[in-house]
Amino acid sequence: MSIFSYLFKRRKNKHRGKTTDEELFLNEDIPNHYSSLLDKNLKSLENVFHQTSDLQKMKIHIGGQNGCICYLNTTLNKNDLNAQILEPLKDAFKDVETNLDIEKIRKAYFPAVAYEYADSLHQIVWQMLNGSAVIMINNSKKALALNIGGTEKRSIVEPSTQTIIRGPKDSFIEDIDVNIGLVRKRIKNPRLVFEEYIVGKDSHTRLSIGYMKGVVNEDILSEARQRIKKIKTSAVLDTGNIEEMITDTSFTCFPLIFNTERPDSISGHILEGKIAVFLDGTPFALSMPSVFTDFFQSTEDYYQPFFLTSFIRILRFMAFMITLILPSLYVGIITYHQELIPNALLINIQAQRESVPFPAVVELLLMEFTFEVLREAGTRMPRAVGQTLSIVGALVIGQAAVEAGLVSNVLVIVVAFSAIASFVSPIFNFSVAARLIRFLLIIAAAIMGFYGILLSLILMVIHLVSLRTFGVPYLTPVAPFKLIDQKDIFVRFPIWTNTTRPSYLKSKAPLKVKNHSKPVTPDKKEENNQNE
Template identity: 60%
Template sequence: MSLRQLLFRRKKNKQANKTTEKELFQDESIEKNFYRDLETNKSEINKLFVQTFDFEMKDIKLGKQKACICYLESMLDTNELSNKVLNSINKSISHEINDIETVRDEFFPTVPYQYVENLHQVTWNVLNGQAVLLVDGITKALTFKIGGTEQRAITEPSTQTILRGPKDGFIEDISTNISLIRKRIKNPRLKFERYHLGTDTKTTVNISYIENITNQDILDEVRKRIKKIEVGGVLDSGNIEEFITDKTLTPFPLVFNTERPDTIAGHLLEGKVAIMIDGSPFALSVPGVLVDFFESSEDYYQPYFMASFIRMVRYISFMIALVLPSLYVALSTYHHELMPTQLLISIQAQREGVPFPAVIEILVMELTFEILREAGIRMPRAVGQTVSIVGALVIGQAAVEAGLVSNVLVIIVALTAIASFVSPIYNFSISTRLLRFILILMAAGLGLYGILLFLILMVIHLVSLRSFGIPYLTPVAPFQLTEQKDVFVRFPIWSNKRRPTYLKTKSPIKIKGNPSPSPPTSDNG
């Protein structure tokens, strides 16, 4: 045996039985059975929760038998615990209790319960805000579902507001979020699968789908990516998004996120898969394609003419936010002949005395506005909005009066900033803001040719993207004529009878017959 093999063997032997008590209860595959002696069980549990100030273990009597109840007082309502559990144990019985089922029938017939068979499950239920009852001489335990602590009330979404439609939004409690979906889709085939991710946090993650609609291949791919996640902690849906996104270097979001239950319900009815994370008010929807980020749930609550007009405004705003500053740089620097004479004279007159070239001028103003926007978000709400508005006005006016920038530049920066806010999804507007700076630099170097080159490369990049195997530009590229009823404009709902073909759903028809609201014919003649 070589020296290397000997050292490797010794190292392996040292690690073979090196499992700490903490790791024992983090790994669900390792389970430690109950002891018949109550004091031994209490000692094993106390080892895990030592120096945990909110852990309580109360000794009680069930008739003549010793028992204890353990819980985290910060995770449940102690008044409910007293009313539902502790006040029920005053009943005295003379016979000896030999099984946990008898304990439940004698003392707690109306309290929601669950049986657990090992110490790992006890620890898991305590950490999830339940109370666990252990009885001397019985190798099973009883857990009670007690009401939790206070949580945030259901309020209107803060990032995706609408004028017409439901005003409720997801909150940080996953059970409440599931109920918001079930209120909208009363279908027994609506399924919720539960996973626990994070070796330290054990965060609850649910994937939801409608069994008779969702494509099985997409569902299997979502399950596969969720199961492959190995991380210490999961605190928000953004953590999950990075793990399940197709491994592509791109500024564009490939997973749709929203805090609106009606939006998730609509995606589920189309055949997509939703992912919800306990502790996050944002749910994910996959696969995500580019057209999803230009649609709002309000589009389907307004008349289709108005919805189509607003959707076209979003596409135009996207192009304005992306291209307008770079167009100004290219035209004012290289392509004077493309501007009308009067406009050219006006712009050059305003730029007289400005010490910087157009590219430096617009980069400074764009960066200043980004700083003001970020400051307005991070500051307290009482002053954040005021600071961002007043700061933009004061700095813009002062910069013009000082001769550092021109008036037309302030107009362009302001219009660009407003256009970037039109996007219904915030993380999509972030990608627009990032690409805008690259376009400005391309325009400064190559003029309109640089802008055109960058846009061609961007389209090539978008065509190459996939989200869970679905082309990112579908149904535009590859072009699908039957899908154009809900892309750039919205046709009447009654005319859009099929679910998106790119999802290859099990049930492609969503509207049967022809419910067109035609007026009745008259036979008076």
């Protein structure tokens, strides 16, 4: 048995099958009896919430019956509570009608408020956890849950991780309903479908998947549903948790699922036939399946002229290769292949390295590690000082290291240029993959020179070819090569030529538009009409 099989083997839990009273009580498949006695229900709620400080109970009297409004004051807006519930109930205390049931109360006092009836204690608890206020009346067989709106939300602002020059400036926030609304705003189509799930045994977090009915591949959709339903964990706090649980394999540094906080990016992916995943409490949404080339593309590419976009696309691929192999090329040339450097440059480099006490590989790893520490420190520091620390720290440490004779000037240029090239990628977690593989290539170059670099790149390509994302080859449409999809991979053809969806998705509607021709000027249009 390999070490990986031993470490990650699923072992039988001796406590599995044993369920506590709280878990059994909150299980959606097991209904809980709702008593017609108000005091009994209130006591049950206190036991369920364990006398938490934010549980509020307000006694009321309607139609000759005692009642109570129960809610968690940390999950709803108190101003809305006063305006939509407490104000209308002021007149209820004067109501002397004795035949008022819960339905008549709703029609009389809350006709415009979103509501649901709850006939089990579990439903009441669930509604309160979701920000509703629950009205219970003595001798009533069900309760009234009023959804008056949640707590304060963060305003919609410009994306912080994926900046844009030309295009929409809005981004997702931590509220799932707002995020779905931002997508609905862009895709006004009844075929846009959202399915809701609850994930996390303890957190009970809302999750939604969105897709275009009649466009999405039903096999991929079915696979996505099955993987989401199989999620078994105590809590889900971010889409990163979902990504790790539904991805085809975790033993790779390349991201297999696309993540973004931009609504226009998710909307574009849904229109192509992909599936989007939204999670309550996080501003990042997922898109799947995602292939290797998706991480070199940005929605801004479709807002700029196609000549400029094509140039930037090629630049991104070149920057990825520079980040990946430039440091290892330096080690290989300095250690084994000095004959590749012109004599004048070689003499200059060796003169600079004359006072350096370390081999090239040690020198490079020292600077790479220092730069990674500075980059991480700049990311975690407060914004006011983070940028200053990254720039000034790199300049000061680099200059001091050169003057102290620890590294050469050429090495500082190599490390700085490869680090800057890593920022060209529009998706952050994809650039991280290049940074990690770079260290492996440096070690391979120190051992075998260019042969080590070439062997490592071959192994990396073999690994990429073996990857799958929801059954789709990760390197498609490059390997396997699909000619029809090349109009929007390394270069972007004009938008009016993009009439088909990606063939690797096997969409039910592969054709976007019919009879889409090149735009013509009014003079030529008149001339064509006359000729016809």
